[in-house]
Amino acid sequence: MTPQKIVAQAQRLKLGMIAITDHNSAENVGAVIKAAATTDLVVIPGLEITTAEETHILGLFGSLASALAMQELVYEHLTLGDNDEELFGLQVVANELDEVEGMCTRLLIGATDLSVDLVVDAIRELGGIAVAAHIDRESYSLISQLGFIPPNLKLAAVDISRQLTLREARARFVEYQDYAFLSTSDAHDLSQLGSNPVQLLMAGEDFDELVLALAGRDGRRVIENGD
Amino acid sequence: MKLSEVVQKLSLQVVTGENNLEVDVTKGYCSDMLSDVIGNAEEGGLWLTIQKHQNIVAVGVMKALAGIILVKDRQPDENTITKAREENLPIMISPLGSFELAGRLKALGIEGD
DSSP: OOHHHHHHHHHHTTOSEEEEEEETBOTTHHHHHHHTTTSSOEEEEEEEEEOTTSOEEEEEOSSHHHHHHHHHHHHHTBOSOBOOHHHHOOOEEEOTTSOEEEEOOBOTTSOBSOOHHHHHHHHHHTTOEEEEOOTTSSSSOHHHHHSSOOTTOOOSEEEEOTTSOHHHHHHHTGGGTTSOEEEOOOOSSGGGTTSSOOEEEOSSSSHHHHHHHHHTOTTOEEEOTTO | OBHHHHHHHTTOEEEEOTTOOOSBOOBEEEOSOHHHHHHHOOTTOEEEESOOSTHHHHHHHHTTOSEEEEOTTOOOOHHHHHHHHHHTOOEEEOSSOHHHHHHHHHHTTOBOO
């Protein structure tokens, strides 16, 4: 996956917005935003943060600067050392022309020592929204790791992987009916990109509209079951 | 065996529930996924984990566990301690890892499932 290819594929699939959320890093977000600058595609900056409990929390932000500020905190708290490229592959930092700018040497597959509560608070303090990633999966999900969603956690939504439709997820997670459900591709390669898109009723395509839609405010909402 | 005896024999540091140690312990379970503990731990058992989030208290109460041992000197979060005090649920700390501690519990006659 490279910035140019991501943008081209998203356009081919007629996606309006995508979020870039690498594991514990936002180093490639700027390049994708630049690659999309001459297109209609809106790119939401973000990260998929591994908490101390080994849950995955998506942080989505209104600006690249906020995402990078979150990255700084995450980097300070990634404690397990450097990447092993033979084991985990290259962690390429690209520019908008798909050229390699360098390598991220930190072990991004590792966990931070920040609790999920601290991560959610930090995201919100930077003006972002926190989404519990793939709560239907058996690994790295808030529910698998912590048994249930801590009641006071200020999540904007819970994310459902492409293994389930939103309708199936609603049937399975009735106790979480008050949360917005977001379906995402969690794409790790280009063929998965856009494979499980969520439809949002919004007045425009930007971060603020996304926040309103997930909150179900001002007539904005997530469209479920084709309603 | 009473939990108080386990505490003494294995030199556990008792953080909460210190007046709730006269319960019988017969079983033990090691896991760091709370969903797994909810599914598989047995009532009255001891749970060994590195998780220190406050959700461990709810799971401990839900499964009516005798107590939770945080291994490898993990320190519970502040709100974990608060919740455990409210529930009078024993939380203990050991410098040992789960494998070693489970071995010692087994030697004391406490079984897995």
